[in-house]
Amino acid sequence: MKIYKYPDNSEVEKIIKRPIQDIDDIREKVIPIINSVVDKGDKALIDFTKKFDGVELQSLKVDDSEFKEAELKISQELKDAIEIASQNIYQFHSSQKLDVKKITVSEGIICWRKSVPIERVGLYIPGGTSPLFSSLLMLGIPAKIAGCKEIIVTTPPLKNGKVSPYILYTANVLGITNVYKVGGAQAIAAMAKGTDSIPKVDKIFGPGNQWVTAAKQYVNSIGTAIDMPAGPSEVLVIADESADPKFVATDLLSQAEHGSDSQVILITTSNDLINSVQLEIESFTKLLPRKEFIQNSLSNSMIILVDTIDDAMSISNKYAPEHLILSVNNAEVIAENVINAGSVFLGNYSPESAGDYASGTNHTLPTNGYASVYSGVSLDSFMKNITFQKLTKSGLASIGNTIELMAESEGLDAHKLAVSIRMEKSDD
Amino acid sequence: MKIYKYPDNSEVEKIIKRPIQDIDDIREKVIPIINSVVDKGDKALIDFTKKFDGVELQSLKVDDSEFKEAELKISQELKDAIEIASQNIYQFHSSQKLDVKKITVSEGIICWRKSVPIERVGLYIPGGTSPLFSSLLMLGIPAKIAGCKEIIVTTPPLKNGKVSPYILYTANVLGITNVYKVGGAQAIAAMAKGTDSIPKVDKIFGPGNQWVTAAKQYVNSIGTAIDMPAGPSEVLVIADESADPKFVATDLLSQAEHGSDSQVILITTSNDLINSVQLEIESFTKLLPRKEFIQNSLSNSMIILVDTIDDAMSISNKYAPEHLILSVNNAEVIAENVINAGSVFLGNYSPESAGDYASGTNHTLPTNGYASVYSGVSLDSFMKNITFQKLTKSGLASIGNTIELMAESEGLDAHKLAVSIRMEKSDD
Numbered sequence: 001m002k003i004y005k006y007p008d009n010s011e012v013e014k015i016i017k018r019p020i021q022d023i024d025d026i027r028e029k030v031i032p033i034i035n036s037v038v039d040k041g042d043k044a045l046i047d048f049t050k051k052f053d054g055v056e057l058q059s060l061k062v063d064d065s066e067f068k069e070a071e072l073k074i075s076q077e078l079k080d081a082i083e084i085a086s087q088n089i090y091q092f093h094s095s096q097k098l099d100v101k102k103i104t105v106s107e108g109i110i111c112w113r114k115s116v117p118i119e120r121v122g123l124y125i126p127g128g129t130s131p132l133f134s135s136l137l138m139l140g141i142p143a144k145i146a147g148c149k150e151i152i153v154t155t156p157p158l159k160n161g162k163v164s165p166y167i168l169y170t171a172n173v174l175g176i177t178n179v180y181k182v183g184g185a186q187a188i189a190a191m192a193k194g195t196d197s198i199p200k201v202d203k204i205f206g207p208g209n210q211w212v213t214a215a216k217q218y219v220n221s222i223g224t225a226i227d228m229p230a231g232p233s234e235v236l237v238i239a240d241e242s243a244d245p246k247f248v249a250t251d252l253l254s255q256a257e258h259g260s261d262s263q264v265i266l267i268t269t270s271n272d273l274i275n276s277v278q279l280e281i282e283s284f285t286k287l288l289p290r291k292e293f294i295q296n297s298l299s300n301s302m303i304i305l306v307d308t309i310d311d312a313m314s315i316s317n318k319y320a321p322e323h324l325i326l327s328v329n330n331a332e333v334i335a336e337n338v339i340n341a342g343s344v345f346l347g348n349y350s351p352e353s354a355g356d357y358a359s360g361t362n363h364t365l366p367t368n369g370y371a372s373v374y375s376g377v378s379l380d381s382f383m384k385n386i387t388f389q390k391l392t393k394s395g396l397a398s399i400g401n402t403i404e405l406m407a408e409s410e411g412l413d414a415h416k417l418a419v420s421i422r423m424e425k426s427d428d
Numbered sequence: 429m430k431i432y433k434y435p436d437n438s439e440v441e442k443i444i445k446r447p448i449q450d451i452d453d454i455r456e457k458v459i460p461i462i463n464s465v466v467d468k469g470d471k472a473l474i475d476f477t478k479k480f481d482g483v484e485l486q487s488l489k490v491d492d493s494e495f496k497e498a499e500l501k502i503s504q505e506l507k508d509a510i511e512i513a514s515q516n517i518y519q520f521h522s523s524q525k526l527d528v529k530k531i532t533v534s535e536g537i538i539c540w541r542k543s544v545p546i547e548r549v550g551l552y553i554p555g556g557t558s559p560l561f562s563s564l565l566m567l568g569i570p571a572k573i574a575g576c577k578e579i580i581v582t583t584p585p586l587k588n589g590k591v592s593p594y595i596l597y598t599a600n601v602l603g604i605t606n607v608y609k610v611g612g613a614q615a616i617a618a619m620a621k622g623t624d625s626i627p628k629v630d631k632i633f634g635p636g637n638q639w640v641t642a643a644k645q646y647v648n649s650i651g652t653a654i655d656m657p658a659g660p661s662e663v664l665v666i667a668d669e670s671a672d673p674k675f676v677a678t679d680l681l682s683q684a685e686h687g688s689d690s691q692v693i694l695i696t697t698s699n700d701l702i703n704s705v706q707l708e709i710e711s712f713t714k715l716l717p718r719k720e721f722i723q724n725s726l727s728n729s730m731i732i733l734v735d736t737i738d739d740a741m742s743i744s745n746k747y748a749p750e751h752l753i754l755s756v757n758n759a760e761v762i763a764e765n766v767i768n769a770g771s772v773f774l775g776n777y778s779p780e781s782a783g784d785y786a787s788g789t790n791h792t793l794p795t796n797g798y799a800s801v802y803s804g805v806s807l808d809s810f811m812k813n814i815t816f817q818k819l820t821k822s823g824l825a826s827i828g829n830t831i832e833l834m835a836e837s838e839g840l841d842a843h844k845l846a847v848s849i850r851m852e853k854s855d856d
Contacts, residue, residue: 250846418678
């Protein structure tokens with residue numbers, strides 16, 4: 001890890017610049033894949049699955065027997081864990097429901113908003129060596145609470161032509177029966193455009209590699225909504241002398257193990273912590289299987305020593321991390337100063353892993369600085385708000401002149417006429 | 429207007445297909461403009477303003493004297509109108525504030541969300557013959573309520589090198605002093621990337637022509653957030669025998685006058701209404717200045733006769749109109765069945781003009797079928813939600829095993845370790 005001590009503002013700007021994710025090349029490669037799916041439908045999906053995943057499929061849809069088989073492979077312990085995590089995620093996301101509040105703007109003018117589920121959503125879940133069934137919980141649970149009518153899942157098949165039992169078991173628990181064995185850009189194309197087997201959806205969610213990301217961006221540019229733009233995962237830890245070096249080290253390692261491009265930053269007011277955290281990282285890394293990812297991502301990562309926690313927070317707000325861990329005294333007070341972050345973890349006993357799996361918050365979060373403007377996935381992501389208004393004749397009369405004058409000033413005379421003609425009508 | 433009587437489902441699918449907005453050509457033209465602004469900054473903006481608007485500017489920023497001059501040009505009547513509209517918009521958007529709700533997911537696990545303003549927002553306001561100062565109210569008021577730190581406006585200059593006094597007066601009332609005389613794709617580029625005069629923003633809002641739309645899409649694809657994808661404006665009116673043909677006609681005309689590509693649809697259960705509305709449209713059109721737009725857009729518009737209001741609503745939900753007017757008996761009951769729409773107007777005295785200007789709802793709404801998945805602009809559009817969590821040691825212990833098992837199943841051992849190491853620590 002690179003170490004910077006007391007950098008000034010202009011140095012900070014340079015230090016926290018993220019590496020540019022150039023996916024233009026990949027974009028050029030995914031467009032023909034998408035077009036091929038549009039032209040040839042299921043046949044293209046089966047061909048690409050043979051080519052990219054090395055699997056020859058007879059049928060794309062997971063059938064009942066596979067769901068049953070998956071259930072037998074999951075231990076009771078893990079089933080219980082999934083149940084506990086689900087309950088917490090369900091509880092936190094349910095609390096995000098918006099009540100309809102009818103606002104009497106003035107007498108005879110009532111306006112309100114209503115959240116209505118998006119009808120058809122598609123969830124992309126990575127498979128292979130890291131079958132992210134936790135992401136299926138994070139997306140499937142709010143989709144269910146929202147009341148989306150059609151929820152489908154695409155996920156790449158394993159070499160044996162089956163879907164990871166972790167993913168199938170989780171889908172089954174959620175009551176999602178439309179699971180399709182297809183991954184990569186071709187899966188995104190199928191959900192965006194529809195094929196004979198796979199229904200077209202209105203919005204696509206879920207993490208993926210650069211092919212999936214590029215495909216999501218492309219289908220977004222031609223009309224399908226997506227959860228958010230994506231980049232490599234990130235954590236920023238702010239720590240003072242009250243932090244435990246072992247805890248900080250394992251939090252940094254949790255992020256580093258995601259992939260070689262993971263971004264890991266520690267900002268601290270304690271010079272001692274710099275050495276102790278580095279020592280802990282070194283010794284823990286020896287115990288961990290994903291050493292290569294960890295070493296690659298740590299080689300691009302950094303520790304910044306600052307004077308005050310305010311300085312640390314100021315750098316963090318400029319960086320806008322996906323995950324922000326506050327291993328500091330008075331974390332709740334410090335947390336009030338967070339302006340840009342995806343999800344914030346307070347104190348020594350709130351590791352990122354808690355939010356990744358089971359505390360209840362969502363782990364689908366904005367990366368790459370997008371936390372300055374985008375929210376993580378929440379119940380809202382599966383709904384849209386529709387506004388309604390009801391005016392009485394006297395309500396309209398009370399703002400009739402206002403509308404007429406403004407419409408006239410904008411040169412929109414029919415807008416004015418729609419009011420005038422109503423004002424002229426004699427009461428029935 | 430084309431008339432369809434009792435179409436079956438497959439006919440409906442064809443009838444409600446929108447014309448494809450092919451802006452690929454414009455995209456190709458917009459990219460060099462954006463690149464030029466990135467390279468040459470203010471100089472490019474001044475050159476493009478000369479080329480496209482025929483105006484030679486010395487300085488891009490509107491100065492104090494121009495604000496003062498504008499104020500003198502606005503009648504007291506219009507000032508009062510703007511004041512009334514502002515109060516209503518302020519009231520409805522203020523009601524959208526989310527309280528922070530701390531949720532105790534289980535003992536020792538507290539999670540919450542907090543809405544935090546987006547720091548820097550840019551509002552694009554069309555000028556010229558239709559100076560849309562109402563759009564400035566619709567964007568500026570929620571930006572102010574949200575508490576965005578930097579709110580800037582770009583708008584093309586008039587032929588005299590000044591900005592429309594309507595727009596300047598409105599900006600001044602809102603307390604927005606950073607107004608820049610630049611329009612088109614070059615304005616979007618300046619806000620997305622920043623120049624010496626114009627600060628870079630995090631999110632760009634506002635309506636515009638196809639150049640502006642293409643530029644917003646392009647900068648969105650390279651990292652700047654935008655309010656929503658855009659297309660031509662639309663209204664769909666559902667009317668039964670209780671509707672007043674004059675009211676329906678002026679509502680349809682209000683939409684038709686926006687532009688030649690405006691989409692106007694009437695769905696009715698009353699055969700009589702078809703003729704009477706057409707007659708009213710004919711006679712009103714004679715009185716209206718924007719005849720050319722009206723005639724062009726009506727020539728592509730349609731009236732659909734259906735058996736029941738349920739049939740009408742089913743077609744409307746498939747179409748997902750930007751504006752939906754329910755000129756029917758029991759409009760509030762019928763409104764419960766709306767699944768896809770931007771904003772809904774209930775009964776005979778709620779014309780679209782009310783929401784366009786002064787009832788309090790926002791008029792920046794999803795078009796082109798995007799109402800099935802996107803919301804209109806609201807207070808939320810100027811904020812992001814950050815999640816927070818605080819776990820106690822015993823709180824973490826209660827889900828520690830759950831996290832460990834799930835992380836292990838996903839092959840993420842450092843995630844597991846971050847919990848195990850905390851559980852091992854003896855109490856201080």
